[in-house]
Amino acid sequence: MELVVTVLTAPFSGGIGVVLVAGRGARGVVASRFHGAKPGDLEPDSVRYGWLREEGQAGAIVDEVLVRVRRDDDLGVEAVEVSGHGGRASVRAITKLFVDAGARESSPTELVRCVAPYAGIDHVRVDAIEALPRAASLEAAIFLLGAFEGTLTRAACAAAADPSAVRALLARAPRGIALVSPREIVLLGRPNVGKSSLFNALLGRDRAITSAVPGTTRDLLDGMIVASGYPIRIVDSAGVEVPRDRIQRAGIERSLFASREAHLRVVLLDSSKPIDDDDRRIVDLATSAGTTILAATQCDRPWRLECDLEIPVRTSAVTGEGLDDLRDHVCRALGLAEPPPRADEPAPFNERQVRALEVLASGAPGGLGLLLGSEFGTGSDFRPRGVFP
Ligand SMILES: Nc1nc2c(ncn2[C@@H]2O[C@H](COP(=O)(O)OP(=O)(O)O)[C@@H](O)[C@H]2O)c(=O)[nH]1
Numbered sequence: 001m002e003l004v005v006t007v008l009t010a011p012f013s014g015g016i017g018v019v020l021v022a023g024r025g026a027r028g029v030v031a032s033r034f035h036g037a038k039p040g041d042l043e044p045d046s047v048r049y050g051w052l053r054e055e056g057q058a059g060a061i062v063d064e065v066l067v068r069v070r071r072d073d074d075l076g077v078e079a080v081e082v083s084g085h086g087g088r089a090s091v092r093a094i095t096k097l098f099v100d101a102g103a104r105e106s107s108p109t110e111l112v113r114c115v116a117p118y119a120g121i122d123h124v125r126v127d128a129i130e131a132l133p134r135a136a137s138l139e140a141a142i143f144l145l146g147a148f149e150g151t152l153t154r155a156a157c158a159a160a161a162d163p164s165a166v167r168a169l170l171a172r173a174p175r176g177i178a179l180v181s182p183r184e185i186v187l188l189g190r191p192n193v194g195k196s197s198l199f200n201a202l203l204g205r206d207r208a209i210t211s212a213v214p215g216t217t218r219d220l221l222d223g224m225i226v227a228s229g230y231p232i233r234i235v236d237s238a239g240v241e242v243p244r245d246r247i248q249r250a251g252i253e254r255s256l257f258a259s260r261e262a263h264l265r266v267v268l269l270d271s272s273k274p275i276d277d278d279d280r281r282i283v284d285l286a287t288s289a290g291t292t293i294l295a296a297t298q299c300d301r302p303w304r305l306e307c308d309l310e311i312p313v314r315t316s317a318v319t320g321e322g323l324d325d326l327r328d329h330v331c332r333a334l335g336l337a338e339p340p341p342r343a344d345e346p347a348p349f350n351e352r353q354v355r356a357l358e359v360l361a362s363g364a365p366g367g368l369g370l371l372l373g374s375e376f377g378t379g380s381d382f383r384p385r386g387v388f389p
């Protein structure tokens with residue numbers, strides 16, 4: 001594999017910055033710029049402390065580093081991890097040092113795809129390691145770790161000859177997909193019903209400005225909550241009413257757009273007021289866009305919301321009443337009544353995997369190859385890591 005350099009840490013200020021140099025000649029290139037605190041060569045499976053300097057004995061210092069030389073059989077190619085100081089400046093300087101020495105800069109995604117065939121990593125495991133940095137709940141992260149260890153790969157190989165076993169895997173796809181790609185819900189309702197207050201209460205922080213002045217929320221705000229382990233993106237919208245100005249109109253249009261795009265709509269009704277035509281219009285708009293649930297707000301105040309609609313959830317942003325109940329209803333309405341798949345429970349977690357498994361279930365040739373990559377298509381040359389105790 002050609003020599004590449006990849007920044008592994010996020011591009012923000014932080015304690016350490018890790019850069020991987022991988023491919024043919026990686027050890028030699030790092031050794032040519034590394035000056036160890038103690039003499040010695042860069043041996044595989046070792047960690048060394050020292051400094052990086054520009055080319056030549058008197059080259060300028062670039063950073064103080066720890067260098068970890070990986071075993072060749074770990075990734076299937078020569079690879080050296082260089083941990084320097086965090087922050088853009090040090091990380092850029094280290095990257096440039098190795099680019100000047102002949103390495104090509106590549107993104108983490110590109111690196112994984114380059115290394116995968118050498119390391120024996122099939123496409124499902126590549127999907128897992130690419131999705132892991134974006135996992136939005138601990139359950140999602142652990143599930144993806146399991147998939148990277150080979151949980152789904154092993155199960156698909158074992159099920160390949162048995163369509164009913166493949167269909168059993170496919171039945172878990174909605175939960176796997178929702179765990180890895182958060183579902184989106186939007187809070188809708190008249191101005192002042194308490195959308196932003198409930199949004200803040202669900203998030204556990206004051207993200208949105210709330211006030212008794214109608215029309216306070218003009219743009220869409222979003223945040224992530226975790227319900228029964230599933231990460232769910234929640235969108236607070238501008239109240240839907242006849243707009244008073246251009247900005248409010250734009251906010252309302254965005255609310256309606258979000259309402260159509262979301263996986264679920266939650267229409268909020270103020271329990272301290274009788275239902276009115278605006279409320280009914282919003283309920284109609286929401287239900288015509290897709291699955292919708294109704295929830296009453298401000299239930300710490302006297303109840304005046306007598307109406308013919310069924311309102312299964314009663315909440316108060318002030319007392320916290322009904323928040324757990326709302327999260328439960330949201331999960332059930334999203335089809336996520338069962339807990340998310342665990343690390344050792346094989347479940348497809350993206351559409352590509354679903355399409356490949358459908359081919360496999362149909363008995364058409366090449367399904368396993370579509371899922372895992374053609375070089376793994378027979379299932380026999382799969383090298384599981386299987387390091388979970
Ligand atoms: N007593 C009580 N007041 C609330 C509750 N939720 C919101 N409010 C008040 O209702 C007003 C409108 O709330 P806000 O969240 O801005 O409504 P939005 O326009 O729908 O986003 C504010 O004065 C809030 O303090 C609640 O659960 N209980």
Ligand SMILES: [Mg+2]
Pocket residue numbers: 195196197208209210216217237238239
């Ligand atoms: Mg608001």
